Amino acid sequence: MKRVLVACGNGIATSTVVATKIREKCEENGVAVTVNQCKLLEVESKADDYDLLVTTGKFTGGTVTIPVITAISLLTGIGEEATLDQIVEELKK
Amino acid sequence: MQIFYNIFNVILDAGATVMLPIIITIVGLIFGVKLGKAFRSGLMLGIGFAGINLVINMMKSSIGPAAQAMVENFGIHLDILDVGWGSIAAVTWASPIIALLIFAILATNIIMLVLKITDTLDVDIWNYHHMAIVGILVYYVTKNVFLGVSASIVMAVVSFKLSDWTAPLVEDFFGIPGVSLPTMSALSSVIIAAPLNWILDRIPGVNKLDFSVKDAKKYLGIFGEPMMLGLIFGCVIGALARYSVAEILTLGVNMATVMVLIPKMTSLFMEGLMPISDAAKKFCQEKFKGRNLLIGLDAAIVVGNPDVITTSLIVIPLTILMAAILPGNRVLPFADLAVVTFRVALPVAMTKGNLFKNIIIGLFCTAAILLAGTATSPILTALATEVGLDLGSNMITSFAGPSLTVSYLIYTAFTGNLLISVPVMLLAIGAIWFFMARKGRQSMAKA
Numbered sequence: 202m203k204r205v206l207v208a209c210g211n212g213i214a215t216s217t218v219v220a221t222k223i224r225e226k227c228e229e230n231g232v233a234v235t236v237n238q239c240k241l242l243e244v245e246s247k248a249d250d251y252d253l254l255v256t257t258g259k260f261t262g263g264t265v266t267i268p269v270i271t272a273i274s275l276l277t278g279i280g281e282e283a284t285l286d287q288i289v290e291e292l293k294k
Numbered sequence: 295m296q297i298f299y300n301i302f303n304v305i306l307d308a309g310a311t312v313m314l315p316i317i318i319t320i321v322g323l324i325f326g327v328k329l330g331k332a333f334r335s336g337l338m339l340g341i342g343f344a345g346i347n348l349v350i351n352m353m354k355s356s357i358g359p360a361a362q363a364m365v366e367n368f369g370i371h372l373d374i375l376d377v378g379w380g381s382i383a384a385v386t387w388a389s390p391i392i393a394l395l396i397f398a399i400l401a402t403n404i405i406m407l408v409l410k411i412t413d414t415l416d417v418d419i420w421n422y423h424h425m426a427i428v429g430i431l432v433y434y435v436t437k438n439v440f441l442g443v444s445a446s447i448v449m450a451v452v453s454f455k456l457s458d459w460t461a462p463l464v465e466d467f468f469g470i471p472g473v474s475l476p477t478m479s480a481l482s483s484v485i486i487a488a489p490l491n492w493i494l495d496r497i498p499g500v501n502k503l504d505f506s507v508k509d510a511k512k513y514l515g516i517f518g519e520p521m522m523l524g525l526i527f528g529c530v531i532g533a534l535a536r537y538s539v540a541e542i543l544t545l546g547v548n549m550a551t552v553m554v555l556i557p558k559m560t561s562l563f564m565e566g567l568m569p570i571s572d573a574a575k576k577f578c579q580e581k582f583k584g585r586n587l588l589i590g591l592d593a594a595i596v597v598g599n600p601d602v603i604t605t606s607l608i609v610i611p612l613t614i615l616m617a618a619i620l621p622g623n624r625v626l627p628f629a630d631l632a633v634v635t636f637r638v639a640l641p642v643a644m645t646k647g648n649l650f651k652n653i654i655i656g657l658f659c660t661a662a663i664l665l666a667g668t669a670t671s672p673i674l675t676a677l678a679t680e681v682g683l684d685l686g687s688n689m690i691t692s693f694a695g696p697s698l699t700v701s702y703l704i705y706t707a708f709t710g711n712l713l714i715s716v717p718v719m720l721l722a723i724g725a726i727w728f729f730m731a732r733k734g735r736q737s738m739a740k741a
Binding site: 209212213214215216240245246256257258259260276277279 | 380420421468469470472473511515518519520557560561564565568571575579589591592593594595596597598599603606632633635636
C-alpha cells in the first residue's frame, strides 16, 4: 500500500479535487493507495510518513526527502492525463 | 396547489440538511449530471453542513464561556467568534436562493467572456460562495431577490476584473502562466495593498526598508500548524479566563480539535460539489475552445510560496495581538488564522517579496477584515441561525464572507440608501476599471 500526501493552500479545496482524481486513476490502474490531504504549511512535519507528495501549486517553501509532483494540470485540465500517468508511474516504483 | 405549498413548507422547516441535498440535486441535473451522482453530491453537502454544525457546537460551548470570562476578567472585549470561512461557506450553500445566484454568476462570466471584457474563465463553482454570500446577505436584509442577485453579479464582475488585472502577478511572481485567481479571499486584499504599496514607495526612507527573517519557520512554524495553533490558542484563552489547569488543558485540546475538524468537514462540501464543477468546466471549455483564456483557479495554488509563508507566520501572531488593541474590534480571531496566507498572497507578489512592506500591508488587510467582521457579525449571525446553525447566544464571523473588504463595501452599498450608495459604487468601479484599462495589462506588476 503506497501512501500519497496531497497538499494545497488550505488542505481543503484544490487538494480534494486532486486527491479524488488520484484515487480514481489508481483504482483504474490497480495501484493500492491511501491518499491524505493537508495544508502546504504542514508538509514538512508530515511528509516523512509518505511515499509521494503531490502539490496543487508550486511548492518552494521547504525541503522534503520524498518525490514531489506538481499537479496544477489536474485543476486546469491541460495535460491532466500526462500528470496522472506520471503519478501512477512513480507509485509503481 | 395547496399540496405543493405544503411540501415546500415541510422542506423549508426541515432546514439546511434537508434542503441542501434537494437544491444541489436540482443544480446537478441542470448541469447534466446523472440523477444518482447529483443526488450523492447533494447528500454529501447535507452531511458536510451537519458536520460543520457539530464542530461549531463544540467550539461555542467550549470557547464561548471562556471568551465571556476573559471579557469580565481583563476587559478584553473579544466576544465575536471566528468560526472560519468553511462555516460561512456552508451557510452560503444552504441558502434558499443559492441555485439562482450560481447561475447568475456563471451567466455573468459567460456574457463577459462573449463580450471580451474579461479573459478569466471561472468554473471553480466552489469558490462562487464568496460572491454568493453578499447576494444572500443583501436578500436577507432587503427581502428583495432582484437586489440580492444584482449584488452577487457586481461581486462577480469585480472578481473577474481583479483576476484579470492580477494575472500578470501570478505569472511573474509565482511563475504560473495562463491562470488567474478569481478567489475573493485573496483578491480583496489588493484594493488595500495597491494604494498602500504606492504610498509606502513614496515615503523617503521607508521605501528603502526591507529585511529578511531567517529561520522564520523554525521559530514561528507552529503558527502554521492548525492543531498546534489551536492548542496554544485554547490554553491562552483558558488562562485569561482564569480557568483551573485541568480546564485550561481541556480547552486547548478542544480548540485543537476544532481547528483540525473544520477543514475536514468543509472538504466534504468540496467533494460533493466536484461532479457539478467538472460538468460546468467541460461545458465552458468547449464553448470557448481556441481562445486564449486565463483559467480561474483557487488561490490555494500560490500560497506555498516561501515569502507568502514567512509573511503569514509573522502576520498571524501580530493579528492576534492587534485584535486585542484595535479600537472597535470585537472579533476573536481563531479558525481563519489558518488561511491568513490567502489574504497576504497577492500583496506579497505586489511588493515582490519585500518583507517590511508585506507585514505592514498584511496587518492593514487583517485589521480591515476584523473591523468589517465586527460590523457585519449581527446580520451574519442572524442568517446563520436561520439556516440552522446552532449558535446559542454567541455572535460569529470569519475572515471571509462580508468581512472581506471588497465584499463589505458592495454589501454596504446594496443595503444603504440605494439612490446614493449604488451610483457611488458603480462610479468607483467604473473609475478603477477606466484607470486600469488605460494603464494596460502590465500595470499591476509594475505598480
